[in-house]
Amino acid sequence: MxxxxxxxxxxxxxxxxxxxxxxxxxxxxxxxxxxxxxxxxxxxxxxxxxxxxxxxxxxxxxxxxxxxxxxxxxxxxxxxxxxxxxxxxxxxxxxxxxxxxxxxxxxxxxxxxxxxxxxxxxxxxxQTNDFNTPGVAEHAIALDSPQAARQFHERLIDACLRAQNVPVAAGGGRFTVAIIGGGATGVELAAELHAAAQVLVSFGLEHIHPERDLKIVLVDANTRILSVLPERLSEAAARELRKLAVEIHSNERVVEVSAAGVRMASGSFVPSQLTVWAAGIKxxxxxxxxxxxxxxxxxxxxxxxxxxxxxxxxxxxxxxxxxxxxxxxxxxxxxxxxxxxxxxxxxxxxxxxxAGKSLKPFTFQDYGSLVSLASYSSVGSLMGSLARGSLFVEGQLAKLMYWGLHKQHQMALSGLIRTVLITLSEWLDRVHRPKIKLH
CATH class of the missing domain: 3.50.50.60 (FAD/NAD(P)-binding domain)
Known part of the structure; x- marks a missing residue:
């Protein structure tokens, strides 16, 4: 049978x-x-x-x-x-x-x-929602996939090498990265880019001065960055970014992106050699x-x-x-x-x-939000069981919790033992390789 x-x-x-x-x-x-x-x-x-x-x-x-x-x-x-x-x-x-x-x-x-x-x-x-803004498809990188992230990184390294080979006395070499969108992706990228520029100096690119040769501009249509998150978290992130000399343009709606830069509805223009679109999703x-x-x-x-x-x-x-x-x-x-x-x-x-049984409804439990500001800091709010309303966290505690979110994802895919081994491998890898990719 x-x-x-x-x-x-x-x-x-x-x-x-x-x-x-x-x-x-x-x-x-x-x-x-x-x-x-x-x-x-x-x-x-x-x-x-x-x-x-x-x-x-x-x-x-x-x-x-x-x-x-x-x-x-x-x-x-x-x-x-x-x-x-x-x-x-x-x-x-x-x-x-x-x-x-x-x-x-x-x-x-x-x-x-x-x-x-x-x-x-x-x-x-x-994927990123460009709201049919003219020029975005041609002149901006939508940071919504690994391929786009790698493309951005290659262009960033090219720009740094170009700046390195322009004599300081000539007054050239400065380039601007415009990040459109003040959500978590845009805010985290701004901080990460500043940290990367600091590291590049130690790898022989001595003609590059992070504050002089790399200008980071963050543009958002809302009245504050991280607008969907608690206002206190938004203010803390803005304060940290300004310490890093990140230029924040709030309440500015982008109407056109060109090879030369970004134009806003107010009429102001931000020159940019590298533009990232991270405003909205669909x-x-x-x-x-x-x-x-x-x-x-x-x-x-x-x-x-x-x-x-x-x-x-x-x-x-x-x-x-x-x-x-x-x-x-x-x-x-x-x-x-x-x-x-x-x-x-x-x-x-x-x-x-x-099994032919009735299905259970899904109910979302909001445990709060965490935003990483590279190696400098992290900010976040915890909600639910820890506090009535929300509990604000920042600094090393928030950084540890942000790292824990990635570990939670790895545990869901690999289990506890494999995650411990992966974490050990990550630590050993960071000991012997450069802090940033140089290619």
Missing amino acids: TNDKHVPRIVIVGGGAGGLELATRLGDRLGRRGKAEVVLVDSQRTHIWKPLLHQLAAGSYDSHAEEIEYLAQARWHHFRFRQGRLCGLDRAQREILIAPLLDAEGREIIPAQRLGYDYLVLAVGS APDFLKELDGLECNRLNQLLVAPSLQTSVDERIFAFGDCAACPNGAGGWVPARAQAAHQQAAVLAANIERAL
Whole structure:
């Protein structure tokens, strides 16, 4: 006799923080025991924790030493990995369409595929929203992917080398980095760039003076930076940035980006040799065309508290690409901690769905926010169980807690023992390599 029992297939599209954590959880719980086939689909081959992109851009984070390879993670945690880009959905057949995978010369590596599913999870994250501002696509770098962060870093090193070879007496060599967006990414990048410039001087670029040759300008349309966070946190971050000679332009809306710089609605102009756009996010545009799934104006998929999409109970979405209600008319914020919490709830809900049980609603628990200001400081607010309202933290305590968030993510993917070994490896790596990447 043959065993024709159907093994359900769970397909997860998107290997970001939430998607990879979910695949790891389901692989360990279901894939290991043959209760389900878990498949992760992503266009890249490796995973980098997105909150570290500002460090990758500045060169203070060695992605090649710390990124996670999907194929290795899949082998260790009993799921399968398929590299490819989602390009379509057939809900009637319960299949996703994956575009052909091409190499750098445009040659086909893997042909187009159709992959069936019993349950589909969309965790494709978000991308920068340029609000159709003229010139952004041509003249600014959107810091929303490892590729963009590496591109920025290469241009930064090129600019430093150019400044190094301009005689000081000639009065040249100064260059400006304009960062559009005073959210966490923009603020953290500004501080990280200042720290990187200080280190560069010690590597033979003696003609570069950080305060003279690198000007960092932070522009935000709101009345204060970090506007979605508590005002006290915003003020502390602004105070620290001004100590680093970062020029802050609040309440300034950018209307055009050019090769020469950035123009604001007020008429003022900031000359810039390197412009980063980090103002606002939206979900990828292709979500609007996925076989009738409902989206909001930011392309986020509308989901119920169970994280099921509004029109198909076999399709889930979570993280930045999902609009999930959080009671009292509010929405779950697009933060890493929300995706982490949703991954845990969704893993349990998929198990319940396979068992024919009702699903549990997701409720977001806001534990506060932390913002890293490179090696100088960190600021944050803790909420929930530690205090009624919020507890303000800064300095070394906040820096330790920010570091702990990354360790929490690593533990969700690798467990305690591997995380301890990874941490030891990171420490040894920092002992023998330069503090920033020089290429």
